Amino acid sequence: MNKILTTAAVALALALPASAALAQxxxxxxxxSNNYAGNSWRQxxxxxxxKVGDKAVADGVIAAADAFTTAENQVTEQAAQIQNLILQGYDAIVVNAASPDALNGAVKEACDAGITVVSFDGxxxxxxxxxxxxxxxxxxxDEILYLAEKMPEGGQLLxxxxLAGVFVDDEISAGIHEGVAENPQFEVAGSVNGDWAQDVAQKAVAGILPSLPPISAVVTQGGDGFGAAQAFKxxxxxxxxxxxxxxxxxxxxWKEQKDATGYETMSVSIAPGVSTLAMWVAQQILDGQDIPKDLTxxxxxxxxxNLEENLATTEVGGVANVEYTLEDAQEVVNAAR
Amino acid sequence: MTPTLRIAARLLEKPWLWAFAAAFFVWLATIVFTGGQGAAAVLTAALAFGTFSVIVGIGQMYVITLGPGNVDLSIPATMTFAGAASMKIMDTQDSMIFIGLLVALGVGVSVGIFNYALIRLLRIPPIIATLSSSFVFQSAAIAYGRGIKIKPPPVLAEFTTARIVGIPILAIFTVILAVIMAVVLHKTVYGRSVIAIGQNPRAAGFSGISVGFTRFATYVLSATLAGLCGFVLSGFSGGASLNMGAEFLLASIAVVVIGGTSVAGGFANIPGLWGAALFMFLLVTMLNTFGLGAGIRLIMTGLIIISVITLAGGKSTGR
Incomplete structure (x- = not known):
């Protein structure tokens, strides 16, 4: 009897923090607050x-998880949208921002109104x-590090x-060039802007290709690899x-090539489900948890x-995705602590 | 004046000459830089990609020729919607290609009718009407396709990428389309009505031209060609995507203007569309080949386009 009581007490003690977190x-x-919806990643x-928001609401973890997208991908529009969300009395606003600094005024207003603001991706x-x-x-x-391992003899890269002028483009490209500088057996023979779109990439690659020496590898930013393959073909x-x-x-x-010729490569990007990570982070902050301001x-x-299993779980025409649970989000947070 | 000189002099008066000359020099600069490597392959690529700008450019040119204020900003959305709808309906089956084409053209016709209804019945200026309808149809494409990229039927993909001795078959068809549309523009009552309305709509009306019907037909024509372009582009690039039309908003207007058609309306020419489309592709290719940074490339693109338009425009003002 005593033992059962103890077990129950331990179980209760273990369950308590979690249920308290939900109640709060x-x-x-x-x-x-989302600035753009016009591509498959954003969709x-x-x-x-x-999906994750509805479930959290149904489970009673939060009262609402509403998504709002601006039509024109304009800073002014999103600033106005955030002001509306403040007036509507949301407790937290999760933002994928059109600009890293132009929304700061609206974000500050939200903070001053006691609203938690979590920005992600943008x-x-x-x-x-x-x-x-x-x-x-x-x-x-990482792309160059993979290539250095795959083809130690090096070669010409395309x-x-x-999209020119966007910070993401500058960052990825800087990483690639840093990698090339550390692995001088590689050389960037040509560079084009594919705007993260298959058709734009296909067009740009088709244009520059005739003037290039034999290319060993193509380094990309995502959304452009299939277009590049089409152009080479x-x-x-x-x-x-x-x-x-x-x-x-x-x-x-890639799967088709792998089956036909044993083609080898790798694929890397950000899972669109990162929006759900941001949602859980917002929930944790509302719950009173101490969360570091910068997470990765x-x-x-x-x-x-693991190509096959990822292909199987990727929606036709979509992007390989991972949705976060509360526990996954806590793991990311703990890693940053 | 000798006959050759006379021909040369007449040729120089053609507003479209400058676009072709610019395309030629840009191509020359590219192959000089590469030491002759890839000279033919670059041209093949230029023909393949220029095709799409020309198809939508023809429609845009007819609309712009209607006179000041006339422009079709719904082209990208129409392309996207037509591409997404037709790819989804064909569902990679070869037997459905014809139906897919009809769907794409049907989308175009519907957008055209919708555009003109906004312009005529609600009296909205064309620039606003076509812009707002583009929101409607872009959203429709998003709702319909949800970002899903469905592959084209194999035969369509084969056809849109096939080439004979280095010349894309699609480009050959588009040249034929351009010739037909040039004949329509210069030799038929409809085409001449478009030009007449662009020069003076009141005078055109007094001389018995049905201004309303001509404008209606022109907006439908432009949207239908956009639908066609969305269809073949989806076949060419392995499926429809939500942002596939984006670059054709400016491209469709640019090929019209660089091609020597008057932005103020009333004067149009079809050959210039081809010259301008080749020029636009070869220009980007040249700057990419030179290996210049994106910033410099954009500045150069702007400057070169300004110079070509200035040259071409300087010739046509005398008319």
């Missing part, structure tokens, strides 16, 4: 948010907000960059090792041996 945020409302991001620099950032530079560098050139970016069409193409998003990397 059960009446809290979280809003997502997947919104879907993950809706982060804001306002100190009162939390930032869940991506180490894009490391992502670029670099496909993103159309030009009748041998297809080099193309780093992929977790898009369904890229993974599917882990990459989602796909290699030769």
């Amino acid at each position: 945020t059960a009446d809290k409302r979280i809003a997502l 997947a991001m919104l879907k993950s948010w809706a 982060i804001v620099t306002e100190p009162c907000a939390w930032r869940i950032a991506v180490d894009f530079k490391q992502m670029g560098k 670099e496909i960059r993103g 159309a030009a009748g050139r041998p297809i080099p090792l193309i780093i992929m970016g977790n898009r369904y069409d890229e993974l599917k193409w 998003v882990p990459f989602l990397r796909i290699d030769q041996d």
Whole structure:
């Protein structure tokens, strides 16, 4: 009897912090302020948010998880949107921002109104907000490190960059060039802007390809690998090792090549489900947890041996994805402590 | 004046000459830089990608020729919606290609009718009407496809990427389309009505031209060509994506203007569209080949386009 009581007491003690945590945020409302929805990554991001958010609401963890997207990807529009969310009395606003600094005014207003602001992917620099950032530079560098291992003899590289003038593009490219500087057996023979879109990448690569020497590998930023493959095929050139970016069409193409010729590469990007990580971080802050202001998003990397399972779980036309649970989010937070 | 000189002199008066000349010099600069390597392959690529700008450029040119204020900003959204809808309906089956094409064209016709209804019935200026309808149709494409990229049927993919002795088949068809549209523009009542309305809509109306119907037909034409372009581009690039039309908003207007068509309306020419489309592609290729940074590339693109338009425009003002 005594033993049973003790067990029950221990079980209760163990369960208590968790249920207390749930109770404290059960009446809290979280809003997502999103600046853009016009590509498959953002669509997947919104879907993950809706899925995990609805479940959290149904489970009584939070009272609401509403997503709002601006139509025009304009800073002014998103600033106005954030002001509306303040007036609507949300307890936390999760932001994927159109600009790192231009929204700071609106974010400060939200903080001053006692609202928790968590920015992710497109982060804001306002100190009162939390930032869940991506180490894009490391992502670029990882590509070269993989190549250095794969082809120690080195070779000529074609670099496909993103949208000119966007900070993400500068960071990934800086990482790639840093990697090349440390591995001088590689040389960037050409560089084009693919705007993270397969058709733009295909066009740009098709243009520069005739003037290039034989290419050993293509370093990319995601959303451009399949387009690059199409361009090489159309030009009748041998297809080099193309780093992929977790898009369904890229993974599917890779799988086809792998089955046909044993083609080897790797794929790396950010899971769109990072929006759910931001949601849990906001929930934890509302719960009174002490969360570091700067967190880093882990990459989602796909290699030769786990290609099939990742392809199977990736929605047709979507992006390889990971949705976070509360426990996953706590792990990311603990890693940053 | 000898006959050759006379021909040369007449040729120099053509507003489209400058676009071709610019394309040629940019191509020359590229192959000089590479030491002759890839000279033909670059041209093949330019023809392949120029095709899409020309298809939408023809529609945009007809609209712009209607006179000041006329422009079709719904082209990117129409392309995206037509591409997404047709790819989804064909669902990679070869037997459905014809139906897919009809769907793409149907989307185009519907957008055109919707655009003109906004312009005519609600009296919204074309620039606002087509911009707002582009939001409607872009959202429709997002809701319909949810970002899903469905592959084209194999035969369509094969056809849109096939080439004969280095010339893309699609480019050959588009040249034929351009010739037909040039004949329509200069030799038919409809085409001449478009030009007449662009020069003076009141005078055109008094001379018995049905201004309303001509404008209606032109907006439908532009949207239909955008639908067609969305269809073939989806086949060419391995499926429809939500942002596939984005670059064609500016490209469709740029090829019209650089090609020597008057932005103020009333004067149009089709050959210039091809010259300008090749020029735009080769220009980016040249700057990429030179290995310049993105900032310098954009500045150079701007400056070179300004110079070409200035040269071409200087010739056509005398008319």
